[in-house]
Amino acid sequence: MENKIFTISVYSENNVGLLNRISGIFLKRHINILSLNVSESEIENVSRFIIVVNTSEKWVKNIVGQIEKQIEVIKAFYHIDEETIFLESAIFKIESSLLFDERQIQNIIKESHSEIVTVSRDFFVISKSGKRSEIEDLYKKLKPFGIMQFVRSGRISVSKEKMEITTLLEELK
C-alpha cells in the first residue's frame, strides 16, 4: 500500500498528559509527525488535535483506532488532502531597509497576498497563510534578500464532510 499524506483530527478532553499519550502511538510505530496543532475545537472544553503524517492507509486506520481507544479521546478521524480544507501560517522577519531599497519585495508581498503585520525601524514582519507550496514559494522569493527569522505553523484543517462529533457529544451527556 502506498504512502500518502493523511490529516488526523482528534477530539479530546483537555487533560494533562494526553499529548504524550497520543504522540506515543506514533512513536511506537516509528512514524514521524509532519505537523501538529492543538487548539480549542468548536465544542466548549473539547480540544482538537490536527496531526499530519505520511503513511499507508492501513497504518493510519490502525493508528486512529489506537488513538480513539485512549480513555480521554472522544473521537478521531482521518482524511486525505482532497477531503479537507487546510492551510498553514508563516511569519517572516525581514530587515526594514530592504522594504525601501529593494522595490521587488513590495511586489512579492502584494503578489503573494501576504500581509504586513508590523514595521519598525529595524525590521518588518509579514504573515502568509495558505498551502505549504505557497508558503514555500514565498520563502524562496524572499530568501535571496535575507530573512532574519522564519517560522511556519502546523497544518490546521476542517473536513469537507460533516464530522459527527457534536451529536455524539450530545448523546454522551
Add this chain to the structure above:
Amino acid sequence: MKNNKISGAEAVIRCLLEEGVDLVYGYPGGAIMPVYDELYKFKDELHHVLVRHEQGATHAAQGYARATGKVGVAIATSGPGATNLVTGIADAQIDSTPMVCITGQVGKHLLGSDAFQETDIIGISTPVTKWNYQITEASEIPEIIAKAFFIAKSGRPGPVLIDITKNAQFDELEFNYKKCTGIRSYNPKPTLNLEKVKEAADLINSAKKPYIIFGQGIILGQAEAELKILIEKSGIPAAWTILGLSALPTDHPLNVGMLGMHGNYGPNVLTNECDVLIALGMRFDDRVTGNLATYAKQAKVIHFEIDPSEIDKNVKTNVAVLADVKESLQALIPLIESKTHESWHNEFKEKYKIEFETVIKEELTPSKNGGISMGETIEMINKHSNGDAIIVSDVGQHQMFACRYAKFNWTKSNITSGGLGTMGFALPASIGAKMGMPNREVVAIIGDGGFQMTIQELGTIFQTKVPVKIVVLNNEFLGMVRQWQELFFDSRYASTIMTNPNFVAIAEGYHIKSKKITKREELDGAVAEMLASKDSYFLEVMVEKENNVFPMIPTGASVSDIRLK
C-alpha cells in the same frame, strides 16, 4: 466541633474498601508512607502483602486478577519503587489484565525539581497503561480512584496507574465516594449490531469447514458457557491461544488444541484449509498467525471483538462483530444450525495422530534412557491434580510444554505471561493466584532462568505461608533461546548456559519444604508428595538438557509450514 475530614491517605484506603478490595500487594517507601500508615490502621479490613521487589507486587496482583477475574492492586513508593512496577504494568497491558497501581510521588511543590526519589512515572507508564493520572490535591482522590477501577475492569481490561503526591496524602478532604459508572469520552462496550450477528450466522451456517479460534476474551467476557454451547450446537472444532487456554475443558471432544508457534499441528495447518474462520476474543498476535501474507487467505474471517482497534489490525475480516463476546454469542447461538462436521473434525484427528506419533508420544513417554522430559513432568502433574490445578507458568520452553500438555477442567486456570513474555512472572503470580483462590491447588512451573529473576519472592511465600507449589524444570540452559541458537544460529550457545546455585538450599533457607530429583523413577512420588503437602513446596526437576519444543513455526513462516521436528 468535630472535623469530618479525613486525610488523603485514609481516603485511598477507604476508596479501595469501597471497591471491594481486601488484598493488596506492595512495598513501602518514603513517598507512600502516609498510605502505609493507614494500611496499618486498617489491617483488619485490608490485607497488605509485603513482596520482596515491586515487580513481584505487580505480578502477584496480575496472578490474583487472572485467577479471580477481580482487579489486582499493587502499591509502591516513588522513584525506583514506581519504575520497578513497569514490567508488570506492561505485562498487564498486553495481556489485558485489570490492575490498579498506586504510587507515591514527591510533594507537589517538588515536582519537576529532580527531588529525592522523584521520577516521572506518568511519563514512563503512559505507553503501557490503559490510563494513568497524577493526583496533586487530596480532594481528587475519591473521583480518580473510582475512575481507575472503572477503567481497569471495563471493556477490554487493563492496568491503570495512579500517582499521588505526598501532600495529597497528608492533606484533608471531605470524603464522599461515588462509584464511577461512565466516562463521556470512553465507550467500553460497543453496542451489538444484530445485522452483523446475522451475517456471521449466515456465513457459519453455509460453511463446509468452519473453524473457531478463541482467546482470552472468552475468559474476560465470562463467555465460557456460551462458547461451549456454540461449539456443541454447531459442531465446529475449536482451538485456543495460550491466553484462551482453560476456557474450554481440555477433554472436550471439540477442543482441538493450541494455536501458534508451538501449538498443535492440526490447529495450525488447518487454519489454512478452513473456509470460515471464526475468531472469538482474540487479537491475531504474530505468535498465533505466523506470516500474515499466508495466513487463512482462503477463508472468510469473522471477528468477534470488544476492542474496535483490533478489527482489521492484523487480519482483514469479512464480518466484524464488535461487542462484548458474551452478548454477541448469546445473540448468535439461536441463529446457528445444528451440525456435526464429522469429516472436517476427522481431519483434525488425523493431524493429531501424526503429531502424536512424531512428537507427543516421545515427549510424554520418552523411549530413550535420557533425562526426565518437561512434557512427562507436566503429565505427572496432570495425573496427580486430575486437571483441577491452576497452572502458573513462566516464560520459555517449560511454558510451551505447560501450555501444550497441562490438562484443565476449569476456566481461569492457566496463568502465564502471553504477550510480553516476562521471565520471572510465575513465582509472584502464583502467590496472587493462590491468595485469590485459596481452595484451588496452584502449581507454578518455572525454568531455572526465570526462577532466578524473581527468586526473592520465596521470602513472600515464607512470610505469608501461602501454600503454592513450585516446580523448577532445570535444564541448566536458557532453554528457548538455546533452542533457537541450535536451529537458527548453528548451535552457537551465546550466553545461554547457566551455572546454577543449589536451589534446594535456597528454598530451604526460606524454610520451604524442598526436593530435587534427577531420575524418572522419582518423578511420580515427588509430584505426589508435593501435591499432598499442605504447605508450600519446592520441587526441582533436573530435565534433559537439550530437548526442543516441537512443533514449531519458525518466525516469518506460514502456519502451514509448521515443523514437526
